[in-house]
Amino acid sequence: MNLKELVPQKLQEKFPKLSFEFVDYRGDLSVKLEKEHIVEVCRFLKEEPELEFRLCVDVTAIDWAKRKNRFTVVYHMFSLKHNFRLRLKADVDESECCIDSVTSVWKTADWHERETYDMFGITFNNHPDLRRMYMPEEFEYYPLRKDFPLMGIPGSLPLPKKD
């Protein structure tokens, strides 16, 4: 059976109470769900023998700036067994800017989530080591947010003194 049909079917079978939103765009399937259930759904997708999404390709986010739920966290995963790619999306609001970490499912997600935290300021609950990835630890802003100016905030990044 084609995974494009199997994934929605399996998810609805396993989680009958959750509301999923399936979008097929240009041949790629995306699944939208509520952020509270992200870990259990990810674990199911990884461990279900007929799906086996063993590889977490990326965890990233989108800043919609003015929408009600400001951020969308996006998980890209890949099933090596079936050569099939899947996107998982969960909305996160600015007032409660956190989502559960999927590091307990895929260890790879560790650095991906750190990067997302560094760039967007979304905290990942239960993350083993949530530090900044690129920016200095004492930096106070999140560069990929839409309200961050391209040239940065003057004086926010220290430079060595010229002798």
Add this chain to the structure above:
Amino acid sequence: MGLEAKLKEEGFITSTIDAVIAWSRESSVWPMPMGISCCAIEMMASGDPKYDIARFGSEVMRFTPRQCDLMIVAGTVTYKMAHVVKKIYDQMPDPKWVIAMGACTSSGGMYRSYNVVQGIDQFLPVDIYLAGCPPRPDNLLNALIQIQDKIGRTKARDFQDKKLPELTVVPNN
């Protein structure tokens, strides 16, 4: 240089101490290859037999700053890297010179962005700004020759009794 012929003829030559010191300094400029990104490839190419930086006495690229007197900053310097570059520069013994190789180092180049230092002259005294993205090896050799000219015009006393810089220690993240 025809020196031998002259010595044979007259037995001695006269010069000033300054000229001799400057001449020996400019003839063996030891570069510190601060290769951070793509410019470093062209810097390496300038050491190969085709361009041969050895012709100008600068083939000894030292990977320790303590033995260098010219820092070639080759590549994009981010704010995080700036502290490293400065730390290495501070460790070089005086007198020392700096080439800002390429567009990124000179002005931020195409990285007009929050994370890239828009010109390393904000924290380093730059002697030569080298245009190009990346500059070709012959362009780097040209910069080296310019530096040699500059060194040749110095006097030994210019560098005497210079105050040592205080080393700034930035804690690592």
